[in-house]
Amino acid sequence: LAKTTQPISMDSYEGQEVNITCSHNNIATNDYITWYQQFPSQGPRFIIQGYKTKVTNEVASLFIPADRKSSTLSLPRVSLSDTAVYYCLVAQGKGGKLIFGQGTELSVKP
């Protein structure tokens, strides 16, 4: 199983770009990388998913280098409402055992 490592916490200010990097050194060939956002007392919510290179949607961008041993979630111009815990998940293809890491607690200040 691909184990993920993220910073425990990050601080930012409104309007800044935030980059959260996740390390997954033993990612397998068929594994996808998915990022989730979780607010207190709510279930995690899907943000973005990628396999290689760069993916962008209306919320975030995901950068994956060629060796795929890490990935970076980029949140442009964060606001106070982006304060949450962010998890990266590496899916194990047909295995079914989707293990989350500890997540990164992002605090956005005014």
Added chain:
Amino acid sequence: NAGVTQTPKFQVLKTGQSMTLQCAQDMNHEYMSWYRQDPGMGLRLIHYSVGAGITDQGEVPNGYNVSRSTTEDFPLRLLSAAPSQTSVYFCASSKSTDLAGGLTGELFFGEGSRLTVL
């Protein structure tokens, strides 16, 4: 579209009591799973199912049973509740697969069930 529905949202049990947390999804997802989340901690996988009739253990399966008789439902049973099982429980489902039929990891979560065992 209801998505993933968990019941009950809140439950208080006494040590030794049994109960079932219900999870239902209306998205025709083959994959379903249960996670627990302790205060200030991450999500830990309890059990998962890749389809009706198939279940498997996650990271922390002890003290919990599951069954998957239909695609829609995936109940989690606590046979003899213990204070260590006080937690928030999340059910999740997924259909998203790659070309080989493997999971890509796009999970849909329920709102959670908060369980307190006294």
